[in-house]
Amino acid sequence: MEIKKAAVAGTMESSDVYVEIKPASDIAVQIESVVAQQFGEEIERVVRQVLEENGVKGAHVSLNDKGAVECVIRARVETAIRRGEGERDQ
């Protein structure tokens, strides 16, 4: 799956995560979270896993996490991926 345009998903509300995805030639994940110190590595692992499951080879993903659990992170990253695979921005 190719990320063709920038896309966002999620919200800044508690228990949610705001995800931004942009087209790129490599994978990069940036995480901002109040629990980054404890769970940053785990959050990044989940993001990279979802990218891989969806066959995304190139994307820059940034997350602003408000305490989302794994299934919410998965859902929001997946939504951003699906939104980013649409038509390229003109």
Added chain:
Amino acid sequence: MRRSMLFMPGNNPGMLLNADILGADAVILDLEDAVSPAEKDAARILVHNAIKTLKYKCEVCVRINSIDTTFWKEDLDEILPLAPDLIMPPKISTAQDVLVVDAYMTELEKKHGMEVGTVKLIPLIETALGVENAYAIASSCPRVAAMLLGGEDLTADLQCKRTKEGKEIFYSRSRMVVAARAAGVDCYDTPFTDVNDDEGLREDAAFAKALGFTGKSSISPRHVADINRIFSPTQADIEYAQEVMETIRVAKEQGKGVVSLRGKMIDAPIVTRARQVLEMAKAMGVLIDE
């Protein structure tokens, strides 16, 4: 056993996480009115992941978008493979509406190697035409397990004001109960929408129970405990039902044709009602099967 059905917005992670701990017998994860058109995709992916991961202990129902939108098939594509207990299609007005949803669910169940009919339907009746066709809807296919009355959209369609007293939906409520019972399915009442009026909720729920509804839906977790209590048999109901069954047992032993209890003749409808009360009590765990 399903007394309370609690609506939860499908795109709100905090609420989805807590859906299981609020005491409702079933949660209705909503992809329709609670979700803006721009977020339909996000909500169905979130609900998919929530059902897949959270393993809700209560029954799970998903309200999809209506069949006159472009969203409903995508909702089912995403949700049906996870085998929720129920799918709630809104604005069902005819038996044909149900059959359209049923046909697509059957197609998906076959595609995903599921037994056909695994996921049941609870059509949401919220149009005048839907009320008129309630029996045809309830008996349209074996997948229909229950119906739910949606009072807000219904009153808009009836072109009348929705009031707390609910006189304007009295006929529709009665019609729904008769249709559902005639078809042998459960029926659920519309939510009471004033979340701050606890006494109003109790009166509304007691009235619905008196009409014959199986239970009641809610948009507020605050209403769940009252709904569960009102739609459960009381200790006095259970004791009376046990007395009825014991009286019948003794009468049979003694070869009596007609018996009475507390000055009233015990006939077939009273025995049927006693059995229903005891079955409900067993389902609630307050009565152990002997």
